[in-house]
Amino acid sequence: MSARTKARLARHTKDTEALAAWNEAAKRLGEIKRTVDEVADDNMAVLEAVRRSGEGQEGFRASVLQEFEKLRAGLAGELLFHSLRNCCRELGPVLSGLERMAQGADFNDPETTRAHVASFAATLEGVLRRLGIERLPICEGSDPFNANLHECVKACAPAESPYPQAPPRTVVRVEEHGYLVQGRLAVPARVWVQELEARDSQPETGAES
Numbered sequence: 001m002s003a004r005t006k007a008r009l010a011r012h013t014k015d016t017e018a019l020a021a022w023n024e025a026a027k028r029l030g031e032i033k034r035t036v037d038e039v040a041d042d043n044m045a046v047l048e049a050v051r052r053s054g055e056g057q058e059g060f061r062a063s064v065l066q067e068f069e070k071l072r073a074g075l076a077g078e079l080l081f082h083s084l085r086n087c088c089r090e091l092g093p094v095l096s097g098l099e100r101m102a103q104g105a106d107f108n109d110p111e112t113t114r115a116h117v118a119s120f121a122a123t124l125e126g127v128l129r130r131l132g133i134e135r136l137p138i139c140e141g142s143d144p145f146n147a148n149l150h151e152c153v154k155a156c157a158p159a160e161s162p163y164p165q166a167p168p169r170t171v172v173r174v175e176e177h178g179y180l181v182q183g184r185l186a187v188p189a190r191v192w193v194q195e196l197e198a199r200d201s202q203p204e205t206g207a208e209s
Helices: 003-104 110-130
Strands: 133-135 150-156 171-176 179-181 184-187 189-194
Touching: 003 110, 110 133, 150 171
Parallel strands: 150 189
Antiparallel strands: 133 179, 171 189, 179 184
């Protein structure tokens, strides 16, 4: 066999091997493409499932919030009803007693009238205490004014004060009592507060020299 023939055979063999390698590479590329397409399809399916799950969770959340709102409104209504029912049970007899007093009491006798009014006030205070309402304790003439508990309705000088020796900013009279509901301030007390004994005099303006 001549050298030229051998060279042609060698080139033909190389071409055949290259073609086989190319075909194998193309086959593998096709398999890779199919795998990539399958993965993409799976990812789309997963994303769609996640989207549907999110929509379901949002719907479930809205439903739960709606049920909680119904329960809250129902509970608030029940608490209000029970509170008002307790007020009716406690205040109803007091009102009936006051009406009987107004019908049968002798108001021509000041001492009898005073006793009736004092009895009514004591009864009403007991009712408030049973409802969890207590009077704000204040010691006139010694307790300092506290803006968180008191409302000043008058600042009085020592000359008009019930406690002229009390220091400034002292509560010297309770005009209207304050009240606590279960230990928390509900109504501040309206009080008189001791002021300084004398104010600084202001110089006159526009006076003739």
